[in-house]
Amino acid sequence: MNDKLYPLKFEPIYQYRLWGGRRLAHLLSKPLPKDEPVGEACLLSDRKDHASKVVDGPLKGKTITELMQKCPVELMGENNAHFKRFPLLLKFLDCHEVLSVQVHPSDDQTAYIPEGDTGKTEAWVVLETADDSIIYSGLKKGTTKEDLLQSIETNSVSEKLHRFIPKIDDAVFIHSGTVHTLGGAVVFEVQENSDVTFRLYDWDRKDPKTGKPRELQVEKAMACIDYNQVEIGPIIPVKSTEVKNAELLFDNEHFKLWRIESDTQVDVGFKDEPVILVCINGKGTMRYENKDYSISKGEVMLLPAIVGQLELHPNSEITVLQIAIPQKNDKS
Structure with missing residues (x-):
């Protein structure tokens, strides 16, 4: 690749999500797919299944994956030796409905991470809110594994989670191992470049596309929870x-x-x-x-x-x- 690197813009990649909506149309100029809930716009993604493409200039159409392979030093500087893939994944999320209650493993929980992937620490910046906006972030203090398992059986998981009503510009840090979910908000998300998510609970709903509930991974989720991650609120800038x-x-x-x-x-x-x-x-x-x-x-x-x-x-x-x-x- 002889073309020299320059400031690079990428095309967003839209993803169907049953909890999504249509509000990303306010943020992005690329039209949304017709008549379906769009939950995510991947803004910069070095994943095999969806790699971001450059939108303009001599490198138009090249993927971030190709750039990382062909010119790692020019792209990453001194950090180039430490990353085979671009290490972050950036998204806009339109959480029209509340997402599943979920948890991500930390980097050292390798038994739960597919080869070539990492753990997942993430953070959100709230861009839009609604009357039903809610963030669940961390457990309520004193919640034990037994408490949580029992709440799954009785469909009362939300009672074990810390919650708050987000405001625009709130910034929330979700360390790996934190039980979390959110709804009724549009957020920017930055995270480790990982797709490893374990669903603990999904509000007993069915996916309209399949007519079936989405799969839960309760055992893996329970194994990855950090019970010290409690009552997480917005950070103070x-x-x-x-x-x-x-x-x-x-x-x-x-x-x-x-x-x-x-x-x-x-x-x-x-x-x-x-x-x-x-x-x-x-x-x-x-x-x-x-x-x-x-x-x-x-x-x-x-x-x-x-x-x-x-x-x-x-x-x-x-x-x-x-x-x-x-x-x-x-x-x-």
Whole structure:
């Protein structure tokens, strides 16, 4: 692949989900599939079954998988040796109805993770709410394995879960092992690049497409629960010292995420490391090698490591989520 990397935009990949709705049409310019509930738009995905494709420029049509294989150093910088696949998966979720009550394994619970996959720590930023918005995040304090098993039998699982009513801009961190679900909201989700989900409970509903209940994985879910993950609420944003006009929402071993809100020029990206920008509101432009690159509401842009830091010029006011991948040391 001789084409040099540049700021890359990707086409969203829509996914049918029985709990989905039609609200992603407000966020994304790509038309939704007709007449079915769309629960997810994969914004940047390096998965075999759905790999994101570049939408414009010389690399149009290339997948993130191909780029990771052909130019890992230019894309990932010093982190290239630690990742065969792009390590994060980014989505918009339209949770028209409440999702299944679920849990994801941690990276070290390898008995429950298919080969080539990882555990799954994730985080949400709430973009839209409704009258029935709800987030269940963590267990109620003191809940035991026995309590939880009994509640599954009596269809009262929700009584064992901590819950709160989310507001727009709330940011919620869901560490692997946390029992969780949500409904009545549109959220941005960042997570480890993993598809491993174990359903504990699905509200006794049937999938309209099959007429059957969805499969539960109660035994695996129970094995992966961290009973210390209790009463998880929205995080408290911290004013960033390293990114202008930004607050730091998440900072963990898998991802760092800033929310940048600005009506004046602001620097985005970092030297020699990849950064992802997700535009939540407004639009703006960046200049790289004498060419302008625009980003607007609902779009995702990957700044490869070789691109470095750019100046983002908002048209008026812009809100951008900036996501970085923490540097791995050689011991990890």
